[in-house]
Amino acid sequence: MRKVFYISDGTAITAEVLGHAVLSQFDVKFEQITIPFVESLEKAQKVAYKINDINDDDEIPLVFHSIIDTTIRSIIEEANCLPHDFLNSFVAPLEKQLGLKAKPKTHRTHGIANEAYNARIDAINYSLDNDDGISLKHLDKAEIILVGVSRCGKTPSSLYLAMQFGIATANYPFIGQDMDSLVLPEQLKAYKHKIFGLTIDPNRLHDIRNQRRANSQYSSLRNCRLEVKEVEMLYRKERIPYIDTTKLSVEEITAKIIEITGHKRKMF
């Protein structure tokens, strides 16, 4: 397997994520090695030795990097590899387009930029404290309130919105005993403009719940069908925007929520 290095003087997250996106366009497997925080000439030199050690002329390793320091960058690029510079490939053309010189600064992407950073930690704490309807006292502070049946994706989506977008997200489950005459709970009514619904295919829900509580009333296909039907009827009646999470990853669910609600990402 050809080796691929993701290298950065920061976390290497950008190099990993874009590198993986680029490589997934090819129908081959790669051995992936991530080396973050290459911040000193010594560490750069060690990484270069590691690359040169591979020494297989048929399978020269690929290097995807986003290194800001020019000296460190050249040490890596001069190693025996096929380098791809994710950052600077775009900086030079942009300088021309903008008529500006870049002012390279490390650690801006995934660093601790104070205001946004505190908002994020607050959002994470908020989402944890207001997960699964634990507390309905602080819904005034929610930016988004996710609702849906148990196990349709509310909790991972809330945490992702908080962690990656800095958006304080509460979530509230519609549970079995509410289903007979499902209405929007009194405490949620005042915040209807913040409510976003999730739904899911009953068969998928049945599978997921069966992994938790096999052969229970809770996980039975009949009950899953009933709950999903009731909840979707409520969404339509109350004109609550909603999406089906069945075939979506957490990234896709949250990107759609952001697109539909018009919220803005508070951090990158």
Place this chain on the structure above:
Amino acid sequence: MRKVFYISDGTAITAEVLGHAVLSQFDVKFEQITIPFVESLEKAQKVAYKINDINDDDEIPLVFHSIIDTTIRSIIEEANCLPHDFLNSFVAPLEKQLGLKAKPKTHRTHGIANEAYNARIDAINYSLDNDDGISLKHLDKAEIILVGVSRCGKTPSSLYLAMQFGIATANYPFIGQDMDSLVLPEQLKAYKHKIFGLTIDPNRLHDIRNQRRANSQYSSLRNCRLEVKEVEMLYRKERIPYIDTTKLSVEEITAKIIEITGHKRKMF
């Protein structure tokens, strides 16, 4: 302010994150607009109209995109913009280097690839259920156990490791009453090889705790100093690897944990 569009036929997360990294090299502000899920010719056409509507010759909008479908891509690139193609800029040179033709497939980056995806949801649930020492019964299933004083970054780091790396992470707090004669709790001893310590500057800890419980014994600088000193002594005595989180973002903390422990990212 010059407008910047992040456009994709997927979530647009890759375009946003790399675009933001590239733009942060310039000392100017941009108006940033994200348009995900441009999956149909109709939607692409609408986006192109939106771009053309800006019609300000001095400030032609920038477009950062990672669009896989070639027809959709040309519709966007032919709009009145300065396009930057994050994905294909690297695919063509890679085809040469690898001697392979790319097989473009949408939605691979942030999609729901089943095995890894289930591992991720399991890891998130595990980390929530084993947050803050709530339960010590399932430590055998932890891949990493984060320890440290209250408010040093354990919870966000555990959730990030679960969400972004798919690594089941428990966390355990050392609390005030343990400090007099701090030892590694009996239940953790069997899992010492999984333990990773976090520490923090006592002044920063004091600030953070004061926001929660002002002027308390818990938040007093004297107590913060004592707790941090005791915990760091324990780390050294027990040879527990640890890092100082004071100036680090969650991404930086977790990237360092991954680097030091040698764990592998299970998903991208």
